[in-house]
Amino acid sequence: MSELVHASRQDGRLMLTIDRPERRNALNAEVIGTLQDALDCARSDETIRAVVLSGAGDEAFCAGADLGGDAFAFDYAMPTSAYANLLRTARTLNVPLVARVNGACMAGGMGLLAMCDLAITARHATFGLPEAKMGVFPMQVLAVLQAQLPQRCLAQLCLTGEPIDAARAREIGLVNEVADDLDAVLDRLLSRLLANSPTALRRGMYAMKAMRSMSFDEAIAFGEGQLGLLALTQDAREGVAAFKEKRKPQWTGK
Template identity: 60%
Template sequence: MNAELLSEIRGPVLWLTINRPERRNAISPAVLDGLHAGIDQAERDDTIRAVVLTGTGEQAFCAGADLQTGKSFAFDYAEPSQRLANLLRRARQATVPLVARVNGACMAGGMGLLAMCDLAVASERAVFGLPEVKVGVFPAQVLSVLQHLVPRRVLNELCLCGEPLDAQQALQAGLVNYVSADLDGKLDWLLGRLLDKSPTAVKRGLYTLKHIDAMPFEQSMAFTESQIGLLAMTEDAREGQLAFREKRKPEWTGR
């Protein structure tokens, strides 16, 4: 895609790697545009079953805004929306699972990239934080994707005190699914658990999960009633149940 956001297809998985190690993989316009384009690519290509998001090296997953430029908060106020917010919106619409491989520091806007992912595995060296108050600003767009992910008291402390969590604290808070000394081994294990399932069920399941998040109970119940009815009509649903009765492995078509 570009020098700052590397894209590589490995079997059924699209890897998107922030490639700015000299800036601790800080966010740039090229990074945001590349991530947005990568999600678009995955949504268009039925052979891509998951997207892994990570950073180059072992020091940082993403350190957030690149404060060294002095332009991190120089927005074009004529535009009603900004690049990071638009990326988080795009991720919210995605029905291909996004998996964060947190290889190091995950800070500020990097926490937004983590939170927009559906699953996350972290290295034992990883640290997590929202240090914006230390430089006179406050986490904003990332709150929209973090507020339902971690307990409110944890979120308040992260935002108001600006101090980091270590990997085990992040695990306890629900920021990640797993922490491992063998990051890639655990990631492969998790992808294996995901990729052998029905592509249709995963896609429609993510669609359902994301749509009911902000719905009142009755609206959510009516929506999910319709979704299970539609899912039951798919080829994968028929094949999965037939394979169960015949005691064999399903042969998914993704239809």
């Protein structure tokens, strides 16, 4: 990790916290690179069962790109950008990625939120895509938000640049839950995730993400094959046995 992104682990949970409260936890090259490294680690470490992404303090989750520097500088010799690569990596992550939205979530911060599989938010948080007010547009964020939000809701966020509150974010499906006690809700959610078979979640998330780009015929055929493979795992056999014997399953993650 780095001074700008803190990491802690407990019971299969990896907690990543952007620690730049004085810059509203804005993104710079170091933050993006550190998050990229952390997700690469989570993808290859079978002891990590869930990843949580949050920001330090209670004012901002992430305010987007750090406009104090040259936020829109690109290396035109490279076909991809570091931020876009981070969004790509999250799409291939086979453990739950949870956003803990502790405050304002703006611009590129909305991309971090959207790349997560689940999201809970503090009631005081706000959400927005203000890029058009600065002469740009949330081009990369659109790639992850367009599959999550109704078309007209997304268009209003992009075209007006006006923020919405947490209740509205919940209403349009941007977050799963609005919480008065953010950490209590997060702990309850993670406890439920970690009680389930790690094999089922890992293969299930792989299937869910793969099916997003498939037609119905392709997805149903893919699902048939994936179910057959999952049924061969130790966790699947243990789950059926535990159900029949009316006991708590003992997962091996195999």
